[in-house]
Amino acid sequence: MSGRDGRGPALAALAVVLGWLVVGALAGPYAGRLGEVATNDNAAFLPADAEATRARELAGGFVDRQTTPALVVYERTSGITDADRQRVATDAARFAEVPGVVGPVPPPIPSEDGQALQVVVPVDDAEGERIGTVVEELRDITSGDRDGLTVNVAGPAGLLADLIEVFSAIDGTLLIVTLCVVLVILLVVYRSPILWTFPLLSAGMSFALAAVLVHRLADADVITLNGQAQGILTVLVFGAGTDYALLLVARHREELHRHERPWDAMRTAWKGAAPAIIASGGTVILSLLCLLLSNVNSNRALGPVGAIGIAATLLVMLTFLPALLVLGGRWAFWPRRPRRDQADPRTENGIWRRVAGFVARRARRVWLVTALVLAAFAVGLTQLGATTLGQTDLFTQRTDSVAGQQAMARHYPAGTGSPATIFTSRQTAGQVAEVARGVPGVAAVRPVNGKRTGPPDPDAPPRVVDGRVQLEATLADPPDSDGAERTIRDLRAAVHQVPGSDSVVGGFTAINVDTADASRRDQNVIIPVVLVVIAIILALLLRAILTPVLLIATVLLSFAATLGLCALLFKYIFGFPGVDASFPLFAFVFLVALGIDYNIFLMSRVREESVRRGSRAGVLAGLAVTGGVITSAGIVLAATFSALAVLPLVVLVELGVAVALGVLIDTVVVRSLLVPALAYDIGPTIWWPGRLSRINGEREARDAR
Template identity: 40%
Template sequence: MTVSSIKSPRWVALVLVVLAGLAMGIGAMEQPQSSTTSLPDGTDSKFVAEVLEQRSGDDAQTAIALLDSATGKVLDLGKLQGLAMDLGGPLIPNDDSTAAIIPFEVPDEGAQEGAQRVFDVRTELAANAPEGVETFVTGPAAVSADLVDVFSGANFLLLSVTAAIIAVLLIVTYRSPILWVVPLVVIAIADRLAQIVFTWVLSAVGVPWNESVSGILSVLVFGAGTNYALLLISRYRDELHRHTSCFEAMAAAWTPTAKAVTMSAVTVLVGVSCLLLSAVPTTRGLGLASVVGIIIALVFGALVLPGFLVLCGRWIFWPKKPTVGEATDHRMWDSVGKFVKKRPVAVVVVAMIILGTACAGAMGISTGLTQSDQFIDTPESISAADRLAEKFPGQDATPAKVITHDSEGLTAALGAKGAVVQAADPVGEWEVLNVSGFGTAELRELIAESNYSEARVGGQDAQLHDQEQSSADDRLLIFPTVLLLVFIALVIVLRSFLAPLIMVATVLLTNVAALGLGWWISTYIFCFEAFADTTPLYAFVFLVALGIDYTIFLITRTREEATQHGTRNGVLNALSATGGVITSAGILLAAVFAALGVLPLVVLAQVGIVIFIGVLLDTLIVRTLLIPAVVQLLGEKFWWPSEINGHST
């Protein structure tokens, strides 16, 4: 890039920021509200949900008001009839009349409206119930309402924590009270734009999304965008030691940095795009949203940030402004390089032992959380469901929804097996049963044994069961696909076979090690019962996509240095030049993903834990020690079958 051309990004930056402002003014599209959009394709639970949606005038979810005697005395049912009339449902006492339930419907007019209806009912019940009667609301509508409630303000909290982490780490990295503001503001604008644009894109192609997509996308944009910013600023600062003009310095820094971050972005895009292969629509939504976010982060990091940096001049680095001729201090990373050069075999062996030990934890991983285990803090709908099961042993807050063409025969067959069956209003040609007493797998097996093959089992528990099965299928498909596609992308970019193979192998090793350590931490420290069914998938894809970034940054700089100094010396020079900034970027990215722990769902906390561990392993062990040691052992053969420095490999 020439000096004259680097001046134009100031205007490009301003134009892009103005366009982003206009987009923010238009606003985001509304999240889809259909209860079937998040269910895996081709499953019984989705089929049942779609059938139930066809019920004439049925745009409602079921809720259950639980009235429980605080003292264990018999309830005065006459005093509770008014509450039942207000809710429009029957008053049903338990066997000893110490508790009663009122099933009622919550119109499905949107997530916020439905949640508000549940909250209003809770308030009214608490205010109007007779003295000594405790009131709760549970059931599918209440679970949905509590999910909306726990996310209320959570994304703002996540954004605040993420921004604070980035600000602190940027200040520590550059020791400037000013510099951190520029990249943080640029990335914050990129994030807000991504939050809006992804809803446009997903709405246009008919792909749904849920509440967690927004949080994960923010972390992804902030993490990737900050990485791009750190690389650019580091190279720009180095060039300011060689050039008197900020424009000349940026021109010298921009081309190699843009090449590295573009290569990085391509691998991330390839990785997250594999989520589009999922059978779960909202997982596909996360994949497409991530594609949008990475593209916007790349555009703002490569085009907007350079313009603002040259506009600010050298004073942005105050109090230690870079001066021409000043030497850059890389003594610590020079020492690391010398250590690796002296003992490459020992470094490889020790690194493999550490990673291999961590991988052992992955052998014990189990997936599948119950509905009550999916929240960090147990909401009322879940605790009330437990109390409901205690007071009404045959009643389930979320019974299975079974559709059949012969409800009478199936009711008799299931009743003979000990199930509690209640008939519900039919839907077209289908008759509907509410069934309690068995898990989804057992119920489906009982129905199959009873020769009612046309019957389908749905409901919330069945949906969780089918999501777990679909997630297992997704892992079998997406894991090898993402590794293969990233490998192909690296082969094309590096024009090598062996180097990409080693890079992908180390990423796979890091992933398994991170999952193993993450499993131990999740179960033994945080006491989570299991991984959520999507935890391994999300963690694996994002770790492959993001974790390989640092190796790419190192290897691209190694290739650049190798043309002058040979591969063995080139990797040491690259480690010396990039060690500080890449380590800072890795620590920052790990900390940003750890911020997912402020969100209220176990799956997001687990994904944050695994990615936090994986990025640190990749940054501190793989990129710093293992890869340089392997390059020392292989030398020019590392690039096989390419040629570097005029020598055939």
């Protein structure tokens, strides 16, 4: 890559671009096929040692095939008619003929008030994601004019079908919305008809590379992909990728003022920006990989999927994007082409020069006031109710499964169709059943016989498998409600006390209970590990101990303030009943890992400037020169995560709002005011115990004399 005319570097850049375009052509089709290898069955994400997992394994011995029930609810408030019963019987016969339905379909169950009929349709678990297709066929059978008879398909299978429909929008709707958001922001930031194409093309290349890697690994069962991880991967790659691109482009533009040839400018810009970008990406990758310590398989799924996305983004942004910029030269910035004039980039944006001056004049007051304001926002954490969102609260709109669940709650014991399952020894089955009936919240208990083709019969002889029998406990509350979860905990406590029973309680509600318990355990284990990982990376990058401690403290304060504000927004503006048990951990990983990114971008430049100018002058120079690009990066990331709101799922809407709000707080308040003011007030000691602390301390002492 020599040659005074620059043809060598240009040819090298062209080769890199062409190589990546070949990769993109091969990987591009996979960007729309991730849904093929995604799984969204909540039972698949259970901890291996959970009681509900053991119950699921035992259940396999009592049936020829594992099934997931679809509950078809027929409702007429004026009372079910004979014509209605005939329609239901006809539908049930057609249900049994649907591929994937395990027949025969049991007879309909009438409600005590005579206003509803319920048909339990067992769907083969081996269908996997095709359960959604089976449910759609059931809904097609029950569609059409029913002369005032309303029909809904609910239950675990109906819920899974609605989730699959939501996640199917990720490959299309979410990707398009994310692309449009990034495009608009890049146009506003660069005000160039050319330059915006480079970051967007690079982000698209990053996503294509990540998609093919995730698809291949998920298809080979090396990693697990679910709809939640799939959606987060999309916004994470485009958001983080655009952030890294903004930082590199800004540094390249700055160096074009100092170098004649674009290659020389890029070489200097790459050396200056790459360590911060690599440290930032490494922080996010290692933080996400900490999710592998999770007991919940869905959390573990997000870890490698997100890490692969960030790793692919780093690779593309540090190779493909620089090559594009070298080929584009100064014309890429048209009509605002940078000239070689030795201009100081700090003078190009008077806003950030004035912000730096404001911080210098009132440093202590600034960091004290901002810290107090963030602490006040954090008080809202008292309103953050962590729970397992029920089926009727899971979606932002009323789906068919939600309507069916509400209809069942009006006419049946709410747990009908999704009973708790109890596996116990044959000798203690009667005693366990009696104890279970005495648990508040249990509406009925019956043994499971061999046929299971007729209406429930409490006197039917139980089927015995390996000395165990299975009991079904119908819950009084909806199976995904807080009340049902309390009942499961009470039921387990009661039956476990029966001597010699070796009882195991499982079922749909038990899965939610065990998942929530594992989520709380994960928070206590993973959050401290993430903090230690981030502290080590910051210490290595900044060659100090005090700075990483202070930066982590500011990000934790920002995280608490964000969750406090979110709690108020979710409760009083959005009307959400609470947050899912996994929300605090996901919010922490993304907000802390991504929030520390902006401090890395700032403080790595501050350290660079401090070596030349001194600590306090370096703080002001670093703030002035990075203010615009970091704020733009924060807006991009916030906007891309807010795109999750297009998916009608409360969990993803809450996560998108939290990350967007947290990133804005980090960039506008923490990185622009709190951190610079704190670093300026502390002075050279900020680099303790590194050599820079001593050198700059002596320099400022000499200047003071």
